[in-house]
Each structure stands twice: as C-alpha cells, then as structure tokens.
Amino acid sequence: MKTLLVGINAKYIHTNLAIRNIAAYLKDEDISIYEATINDNLDGILEDIMSYEADVVGFSCYLWNIEDVLYISENIKKLKPETVIVLGGPEVSYESEDLLKEMPYIDYVILGEGEERFGRLLRVLRGNEAIESVDGIAYRKNRNIMVNPPKGYVDLNRIPFSYVDEDLEHKLVYYETSRGCYFRCAFCLSSLETDVRFADIEKVKQDFLRFAQMGVKVVKLVDRSFNCDLERALKLLEVIRELPRSTVFHCEINPELVNENFIRGLEGLKDRLQFEVGIQSTNVKTLREISRAPDVKKALEGIRRLKTTGVKLHVDLIAGLPYESFEGFSHSFDDVYNLYPQEIQLGFLKLLKGTRLRRDADKYGIVYRSKPPYEILYNNDISYDELCILTGIAKLLDKYYNSGRFQHSLTYLCKNFQRPFDLYMAFYDFCKKRGFFRVQHSLKAQYDILFTFAQSLEIDTALFNDLLKFDFMLTSSKTALPNCIKPVENREFINRAKEYVYNKKWLETNLPQALDLSGHKLHQQLTYGLFRYDVPQSTAKKEKGMVFLQKDGNNYYAEFEL
Numbered sequence: 001m002k003t004l005l006v007g008i009n010a011k012y013i014h015t016n017l018a019i020r021n022i023a024a025y026l027k028d029e030d031i032s033i034y035e036a037t038i039n040d041n042l043d044g045i046l047e048d049i050m051s052y053e054a055d056v057v058g059f060s061c062y063l064w065n066i067e068d069v070l071y072i073s074e075n076i077k078k079l080k081p082e083t084v085i086v087l088g089g090p091e092v093s094y095e096s097e098d099l100l101k102e103m104p105y106i107d108y109v110i111l112g113e114g115e116e117r118f119g120r121l122l123r124v125l126r127g128n129e130a131i132e133s134v135d136g137i138a139y140r141k142n143r144n145i146m147v148n149p150p151k152g153y154v155d156l157n158r159i160p161f162s163y164v165d166e167d168l169e170h171k172l173v174y175y176e177t178s179r180g181c182y183f184r185c186a187f188c189l190s191s192l193e194t195d196v197r198f199a200d201i202e203k204v205k206q207d208f209l210r211f212a213q214m215g216v217k218v219v220k221l222v223d224r225s226f227n228c229d230l231e232r233a234l235k236l237l238e239v240i241r242e243l244p245r246s247t248v249f250h251c252e253i254n255p256e257l258v259n260e261n262f263i264r265g266l267e268g269l270k271d272r273l274q275f276e277v278g279i280q281s282t283n284v285k286t287l288r289e290i291s292r293a294p295d296v297k298k299a300l301e302g303i304r305r306l307k308t309t310g311v312k313l314h315v316d317l318i319a320g321l322p323y324e325s326f327e328g329f330s331h332s333f334d335d336v337y338n339l340y341p342q343e344i345q346l347g348f349l350k351l352l353k354g355t356r357l358r359r360d361a362d363k364y365g366i367v368y369r370s371k372p373p374y375e376i377l378y379n380n381d382i383s384y385d386e387l388c389i390l391t392g393i394a395k396l397l398d399k400y401y402n403s404g405r406f407q408h409s410l411t412y413l414c415k416n417f418q419r420p421f422d423l424y425m426a427f428y429d430f431c432k433k434r435g436f437f438r439v440q441h442s443l444k445a446q447y448d449i450l451f452t453f454a455q456s457l458e459i460d461t462a463l464f465n466d467l468l469k470f471d472f473m474l475t476s477s478k479t480a481l482p483n484c485i486k487p488v489e490n491r492e493f494i495n496r497a498k499e500y501v502y503n504k505k506w507l508e509t510n511l512p513q514a515l516d517l518s519g520h521k522l523h524q525q526l527t528y529g530l531f532r533y534d535v536p537q538s539t540a541k542k543e544k545g546m547v548f549l550q551k552d553g554n555n556y557y558a559e560f561e562l
Contacts, residue, residue, distance in 0.1 A: 020162035061089035077105035094354030226251035255302030270310030320349035451484035
C-alpha cells in the first residue's frame with residue numbers, strides 16, 4: 001500500500017518532525033514524505049501530491065496550514081475518490097467528530113501521537129486489524145462518526161533517528177527529547193498531555209552527534225520545558241558541550257526553575273544555546289487564573305540570571321489573557337523590557353481547540369476569530385481597539401528592538417520617557433498618524449522614521465544622529481547611509497583611518513578579528529565613520545573616528561584618534 005505523508009510548513013527552512021517520525025517508526029511500510037510551504041501555490045502542491053499516485057495520503061495539521069490541507073484534501077478526493085485521506089496533528093486532535101461531520105472527504109483522524117496509531121490504521125486498511133481495536137482514531141461506521149479515545153503513549157526510545165539522507169545545512173531542524181508537560185497552562189495544548197516521558201540520554205546523545213556531523217546549524221527542541229527536570233537538563237548541557245562543530249540548540253525553558261546549578265551548567269555554552277522563555281505576564285491574578293506559577297519575582301530573577309550567561313534570550317508575552325487590562329499589560333511589558341533580553345515576542349492569545357480557555361471563553365467575555373489561529377478580538381478586560389494598538393507596538397518591537405539594529409538609539413530614547421511602554425506608545429501614535437503601518441519600509445527608511453520621531457521630541461538630535469549612525473554602521477554591511485545621516489567623512493579622514501587599519505600592531509590591539517583579512521578584504525569589509533560624540537560609551541562631545549567590521553555573523557568596531 002503506497003502511502004504519502006505531507007507536511008505543509010510555515011517557511012521553507014522549516015522541517016516537519018511528525019511525518020519524519022512516523023516514516024522512521026514504520027520503516028517497513030511503503031511510505032514517502034513530501035513537504036511544501038504555505039507560500040507555495042496550492043494547485044502546484046495538489047499536482048505534486050497526485051503525481052505520487054498514493055493509496056493513502058496523510059497530512060500533518062497545524063494552525064498555519066489547516067485551511068490549505070482541507071482545500072488540497074477535498075480536491076484529491078474529487079480527482080481520485082478511492083484515495084484514503086488521513087489527518088493528524090494538534091489542529092485536528094480535538095473536536096475531530098465535528099471535523100468528520102463537516103468534511104465528508106476526510107476518512108480518518110488520528111488523535112494525539114501518530115507513530116503507532118498510523119501504523120495500526122494501515123493494518124486496518126489491509127484488512128489485518130479491526131478499526132474498533134485501534135485507540136486514538138476518529139472514523140465513520142454505518143454513517144455514524146466514531147471516536148476511539150487515545151490510550152497509552154509511544155516509547156520515545158523506539159523512534160529511530162528520522163533525518164536520514166537529507167541536506168540539512170540550511171534548514172531549521174526540530175527534535176524532541178521528551179513529550180508531555182508538568183505544567184497546566186490554560187491556553188496551551190500541552191496542558192492536556194499530563195504524563196511527561198523522556199528519551200534516554202544515550203539516544204539523545206547519539207542523535208545530537210548526528211546533527212552536528214551533518215552540519216545542522218540550528219536544532220529546535222520541541223520539549224515543552226527543557227529544565228523541568230534539572231538533573232536531566234544538566235546532563236543534556238554536557239552532551240551539547242562535548243559535540244563537535246557549532247550546532248546551536250534552541251530550547252524552551254521555565255524561568256522560575258532557573259537556579260545556581262543550572263546557571264553554572266551554562267558556562268561556556270553561550271554560542272551553542274538559544275532560550276525561549278515563556279513568562280506571558282507579570283500580573284499575579286492573571287497568572288493564577290491561567291494556572292501559571294504566580295511567583296513573578298522568581299521568574300524575573302531567573303531571566304536576570306540567564307542574561308548574565310550570554311545565552312540569547314527570547315522572552316514571550318501574551319496580550320489578551322484574563323484579568324489583564326491594557327494598563328496591566330503595559331506593566332508586564334515594562335517588567336520584561338527592563339531586563340533587556342535579545343528579543344521580546346509580543347503575542348496575542350489564541351483560543352486553541354481543546355484548551356481550558358477556549359472552553360471557558362464566556363466566563364472571561366473572550367470573543368475570538370472563528371478561523372485559525374483563533375486569535376482574540378476582545379475580552380472583559382481589554383478592548384479590540386486596545387489590542388490593535390498592541391498589534392502596532394508588536395510590529396515596532398519586531399522591526400526596531402528585536403532586529404538588534406537600533407540598540408543604542410532605543411536605549412537613549414527610552415531614557416527620555418518615564419517607562420519603556422511610554423516610548424513605544426508615543427512611537428506607535430507617531431507612526432499611526434502618518435500611515436506608516438500600512439506600508440512596507442526598507443531598512444534605511446526605518447532609520448529615517450526613527451530619526452523623524454526623535455525630532456518630534458525635545459532631545460539632542462545631533463547626539464541622537466550619532467547614535468543612529470553608530471547603530472547603522474555597526475550592523476549593516478558596506479552600504480550608503482540612510483538619508484537622515486549625512487556623510488561627513490572626507491578623503492583626509494579616510495586616509496587617516498587606513499593608516500590605523502593597515503597597521504598590524506594596531507589591529508592586534510584594537511580589532512584582532514580583522515588580522516586574517518588581506519589588504520583587498522580589508523578594503524571590501526571595513527567601513528569608517530566620523531563621530532562628534534563619544535558614542536556609545538557616553539553622551540559627551542568628543543570628535544573621533546571608528547572602524548566597523550561584520551564577520552561570521554558578528555559585529556565589531558574600534559576607535560581611533562584624529
């Protein structure tokens with residue numbers, strides 16, 4: 001029986017772990033996998049799938065692809081009615097009975113883990129097993145919808161390494177060392193999977209080693225909380241430490257569980273790890289209502305301690321949670337912003353199928369969009385208009401803060417407001433009045449917009465111009481300056497700068513990262529700037545020169561006297 005498993009990913013660089021795990025687990029079956037993205041032409045995907053001439057087509061379903069999956073499934077059934085269509089994944093594991101009632105072209109829905117259940121379904125289709133004996137599956141029988149509830153779990157140690165014979169050098173790879181979650185967050189599907197199971201450390205070690213040997217740049221662990229078991233987390237950190245090459249591991253961690261032992265375990269690993277930290281809110285009443293640990297002080301201290309390790313931190317906030325007003329959210333924003341993580345994700349509550357918040361939406365007056373991703377429109381505590389403002393602020397965060405290209409400019413601006421949220425509220429109002437949110441802007445235009453905003457404030461714009469110039473030259477390749485930054489470097493200045501950078505002793509002391517560059521490469525990769533202020537160290541007036549280098553994904557600079 002010819003089977004095709006389909007993953008329609010959010011981006012080209014993403015990989016679908018679920019279909020790979022099933023194919024690897026059922027290695028004796030005739031299974032192929034096919035991947036596309038939500039940006040691909042749907043009829044092109046349909047044509048590709050039909051070319052496999054599969055007897056069974058299974059789709060991995062998520063918020064971002066379910067509409068596409070249903071369109072393709074319906075048309076497969078029209079083109080080849082005998083094809084068996086199977087859906088699985090978090091978007092269809094709940095309310096599966098309604099799905100089968102509404103979508104007659106879907107034959108089966110796998111609930112929860114798919115490795116064992118999909119294999120048993122294939123045996124059913126061959127006539128070797130009765131469908132009634134298969135747990136975790138929804139199907140039709142005599143025009144009735146039947147749902148066999150899930151029972152038991154897959155042994156993670158029995159799932160083979162699922163990335164075989166693939167070029168993964170430019171892909172984001174997903175992997176799991178555990179399933180389930182100890183926590184019961186009311187907005188999260190993982191709260192429904194109460195039993196936590198772990199793969200053996202030795203298996204994980206061998207799989208991590210294979211990723212490193214394959215040249216994988218980033219492995220994203222889908223474990224719900226990397227540090228929920230501290231002893232095991234420390235062992236995994238040692239596994240990562242011993243790996244060859246420079247594969248980076250992206251992990252979700254719980255900030256309340258960070259202690260001194262965990263911090264010590266991170267020593268020397270800042271370039272091998274990225275942490276996603278889900279704090280969501282610092283409103284104690286809100287945290288209690290969504291079944292999160294309400295120890296805000298401990299969570300914030302955990303993030304502060306993580307910051308000292310140098311590991312890249314991505315901190316999540318969620319707007320629209322129960323009992324958090326617009327004003328209340330602004331304080332959660334300030335609490336996180338004042339920690340200065342590398343990235344702040346301002347997300348919005350999504351009412352996922354199966355979660356307690358979706359079930360209890362009326363209790364909190366939550367009204368949400370009926371189509372995926374089921375994002376909140378308003379609730380008893382925050383209005384639609386207020387959420388629209390936060391949507392604009394989220395865009396500003398992404399373009400300005402999270403990009404890392406405006407670090408010193410934003411820090412200076414922030415000092416001119418009572419608190420961080422006031423800065424972003426003022427910047428939002430400025431951009432909204434000028435229609436900036438409805439137009440895509442180039443990177444240079446973003447600098448011009450920020451400078452124009454600064455001009456509307458009572459600040460030293462000459463100093464701010466130098467800060468913008470520093471941020472731009474530090475993070476941008478050799479290119480023309482934005483319009484707001486007037487070039488003042490003349491030939492005499494450039495010649496003076498070159499006297500320094502072509503002096504090996506000066507490079508050894510001030511810019512050692514450029515020592516291995518030839519004279520031609522120095523000319524190609526270095527940029528020079530004349531500054532009137534002592535940026536970024538201080539706001540004092542001081543004329544000086546700077547040389548900038550972008551190399552291997554890092555930014556460097558050095559100063560020289562005029």
